[in-house]
Amino acid sequence: MKRPEIAVTGLGMITPAGNDAASTWEGVLAGVSSARTVPELDGCAVDFACTVTGIDLDDAVGGRTAYRMGKYVKFAVLAAREAVADAGLDPGGWDGSRVSVVVGTSSGGSAALSEQAVVLDRLGAEASSPAGILLTIPNMPAAEIAIQLGATGPSLAPCTACSSGVTALSVARDMLMSGQCDIAVAGATESIVFPVAMTGLARSGAAALPDGDPSRLCRPFAEDRAGLVMGEGAAIMVLERADDALARGAVPRALIAGTGATTDAHHPTSPHPSGKVARAAVDAALRDADWRAEQVDHVNAHGTATPLNDATEAALIARAYPHRPPVTAPKGVLGHCMGAAGAIEAALTVLTLQHQLVPPIANLDAPAPGFDIDCVTKAPRPVAVRRAVSHSFGFGGHNAVIALRLP
Incomplete structure (x- = not known):
């Protein structure tokens, strides 16, 4: 029996480059980092990040529910609304029992947990928020989206660190293919730009440290790459079986052709130096597709x-794709959006397929010597793209790869 094809019919994003999918795409095409000094990080070893700006989140969420939502939940809710509208769906008219929600995150509401701990210590229990638990637990993006959309099918909150977004999309695809739902609202969200997380990032040795203009510090695949810059945001997609989407007159943005996942089982933060287990995830996605x-x-x-992650991935790309397809790396513009990164980058891959443009890597003139990969630099590159893959690799050795194609 032929397995159903899964279509992306709706797309929503909120990122440091823009407060919706269209503005995010334009920002990524511009190839300019959104990193800036963040006043709330004053005194931290890392006092800059790529943050969402230009929007009042409480006002955008509306109603009386924003008080119980952490910033990462608000991101997810706004992106989900955009995705559902983009798909041309009306939650008031669908069978909610056939709608699932799968939204991943890495750190969930750790920012709110830190804030509430300070309130408790300084002001006592009576000053603590009655929504303290709701502000922190990582299933709340999926839960709040389900509440807003009347989605009573399965809802899940995968956590595979920085690959959580691709994991969520993979799980949602499997649910559609197995018939557990007819519509899946899936993606990931993250917001951990706060002193405790930024201090931990600096102490880990993974962060780029202050050195002049923050917008010049994130340099993927550069010889002088200095470490990651934190980002935040969310991306949500509406997924449907392609035949169902076409039957209701929807035009798919892209099809999910395959996914693959492996675990390095090597080290909590460092990738396996051979890249062989991550390569196995690539191979699994290609076989699936x-x-x-x-x-x-x-x-x-x-x-x-x-330094280590880019070297390992560059070697992997050179081995896995010896024909040297064009490579981009959106973290140069957006920073590392952690648990949301995989979903955001998969969404950008959908837009690359649609627009036949590969965005440039910010702050990169040419890849480091020895990196035999074709990095797109300085300006968007028009390319005939029918098939594309997006890589996500997370702390703990989580590797997830998604393969997307034109309908």
Whole structure:
């Protein structure tokens, strides 16, 4: 029996480059980092990040529910609204029992937990928020989206660190293919730009440290790459079986052709130096898609701008795709959006397929010597892209790869 194809019919984003999918795409095409000094980080070893700006989140969420939502939940709710509207769906008219919600995150509401701990210590229990638990637990993005959309099917909150977004999309795809739902609202969200997290990032050795203009510090695949810059945001997609989407007159943005996942089982923060287990995730996604490696027209790389991760991934790309397809790395513009990164980058890969443009890598003139990969630099590159892959690799050794194609 032929398995159903899964279509992306709706797309929503909120990122440091823009407060919706269209403005995010334009910002990424511009290839300019959104990193800036953040006043709330004054005194931290890392006092800059790529943050969402130009929007009053409480006003945008509306109603009387914003008080119980952490920033990461608000991001997810806004992106989900955009995605559902983009898909041309009306939650008031669908069968909510056939709608699932799968939204990943890495750190959830750790920012709110830190804030509430300070309130408790300084002001006592009576000053603590009655929504303290709701502000912190990582299932709340999925829960709040389900509440707003009347989605009573399964809802899940995958956590595989920086690959959580691709994991969520993979799980949602499997649910559609197995018939557990007819519509899946899926993606990921993150917001951990706060002193405790930024201090931990600096202490870990993974962060780029202050050195002049923050917007010049994230340099994926550069010889002088200095470490990652934190980002935040969310991306949500509406997924449906392609035949169902076409039957209701929807035009799919892209199809999810395959996914693959592995675990390095090597080290909590460092990738396996051989890259062989991450390569196995690439190979699994290609097998699932029934593609040969040489059919891949574009790679959206994980590209953290850290010395070890970029070297490992560059070697992997050179081995896995010896025909040298064009490579981009959005973290140069957006920073590392952690648990949301995989979903955001998958969404950008969908837009690359649609617009036939590969965005440039910010702050990169040419890849480091020895990196035999074709990095897109300085300006968007028009490319005939029918098939593309997006890599996500997370702390704990989580590797997740998604293969997307034109309908």
